[in-house]
Amino acid sequence: MENHLDLRTIARTVDAYLAYLADFWSTYSLRSPVELVVGISDVSKVIRATTLIGASQGGVVHPPDVTVTKVSISEEVLPWELTRAHVRHGFVRRFIERLSYAFDLQYNGELFTVGPLFVRGGAATGLLLGQD
DSSP states (O other): OOOOOOHHHHHHHHHHHHHHHHHHHHHTTOOSOEEEEEEEEOGGGOOOOEETTEEOTTSOOOOTTOOOOEEEEEEEEOGGGGGSHHHHHHHHHHHHHHHHHHTTOOOOSOTTSSEEEEOTTSOEEEEEEOOO
16 A cells, blocks of 8 residues: 655645643643744655556655655744744744655745635634635
């Protein structure tokens, strides 16, 4: 069975996790800076998923001439900053850019310009942003 990673799914998962952390930390009124570390280890096992018409455009593939074993990013933030979408999205974009460099993928920064919309607190609106 092939392992498949989709950049959009990874970005949305990391964003949701960071939003959860912000909510969790606000419950305990955490005010001191925290270090966020997000990464994927053992990336040598990641391969591009194939479909009936060829390779999936959303997947990532480990280039044969690259020996990357781990892709990660770390940053120090104040817990309340994670309640702000642009702070989370900036962190997620930097991580996805690092993934795309490691796997020689095209990345145009489109991860948060399409898909479902959510209100403050994470509730789904039922609205979707579409691509032109």
